[in-house]
Amino acid sequence: MLRKGLLDIFETALNRRTVFTTGVNFREVTDRKEMLKSLPVADEGTAGEKSIDVDSLIQGRGDRFPNSQIDSKRFDGVLFKDLPIINIRVSPNNTIINLTNAKGLPEIIRSCGIEGFKNTRKGTNVAAQATAITIGTKIIERGTKTARVRVQGMGPGRMSAIKGLQMAGINIVSITDNTRVSWYPPRPRKQRKL
Amino acid sequence: MRHASFIARTVFVQNNDVEAACRILNRILGREEIFDQFRRTRFYEKPYQYRRRVNFEKCKALYNEDMQRKIEFILRKNRVDPFPGSL
Structure with a gap:
């Protein structure tokens, strides 16, 4: 009975909903700025940033994040701190991947530009994936199979570079974000005029 | 740090x-x-842009807080009249 009463109220409210149609006529989308404003924000290659996905986090909570035993943890018989590092430097216009040893000395470097992609094509996810696959196979030829990954910056190549490394057959132990973020940075460059 | x-x-x-x-x-x-x-x-974020953004964030936080309170009120289960306002 009570539920029915509530439903009735909802229904009448729905039928009487006021829809304003005059505002549409006043909108001006003649300008380029206006057009850009109405467009959806471009995806910058950070999948999962806005999604809410609680179950997977709770499920594997125990071992997801490093704890105090991190230094004694072994992966493929090698201590975590002695594993080689694959650095991925992502920017909107390019993706640079390099392999360093555990101390940080660089060994191989490869970028979308070296790979043969030029100009705007460098800054695509396809280019990043291709680069990651080539450097991944090279790393495996050198005899390294297990590595930890450190990502810096944001851009279209962020996810696809990691995926490419996995496709090349590298056993990725951990993913670290090393994006440089400051709350009190020196004054950045002026805004672009669109 | x-x-x-x-x-x-x-x-x-x-x-x-x-x-x-x-x-x-x-x-x-x-x-x-x-x-x-x-x-x-x-x-660089110009001062007017900073002010606008901070004011917007303030308003949004206030709105969200009030809306959350409303939702909690509606979804509250332990009450004498379970559907206030309805017949």
Whole structure:
């Protein structure tokens, strides 16, 4: 009975909903700025940033994040701190991947530009994936199979570079974000005029 | 302060599921507003833009708080009249 009463109220409210149609006529989308404003924000290659996905986090909570035993943890018989590092430097216009040893000395470097992609094509996810696959196979030829990954910056190549490394057959132990973020940075460059 | 490398902002890959690890990392960084700050500091934010953004955020926080209170009131289960206002 009570539920029915509530439903009735909802229904009448729905039928009487006021829809304003005059505002549409006043909108001006003649300008380029206006057009850009109405467009959806471009995806910058950070999948999962806005999604809410609680179950997977709770499920594997125990071992997801490093704890105090991190230094004694072994992966493929090698201590975590002695594993080689694959650095991925992502920017909107390019993706640079390099392999360093555990101390940080660089060994191989490869970028979308070296790979043969030029100009705007460098800054695509396809280019990043291709680069990651080539450097991944090279790393495996050198005899390294297990590595930890450190990502810096944001851009279209962020996810696809990691995926490419996995496709090349590298056993990725951990993913670290090393994006440089400051709350009190020196004054950045002026805004672009669109 | 500099955080310890490979301890801060690090997620282990489990069962070779790289995408899940990335998603967790990105979600945490997104929720902690680290990505927002990164995007904001690519270009100089003029004082008027800063004021506008801060005012907008204030208004949004107020609205969200009130809306949350309303939703909690409506969804509250332990009450004498379970559907106030209805017949």
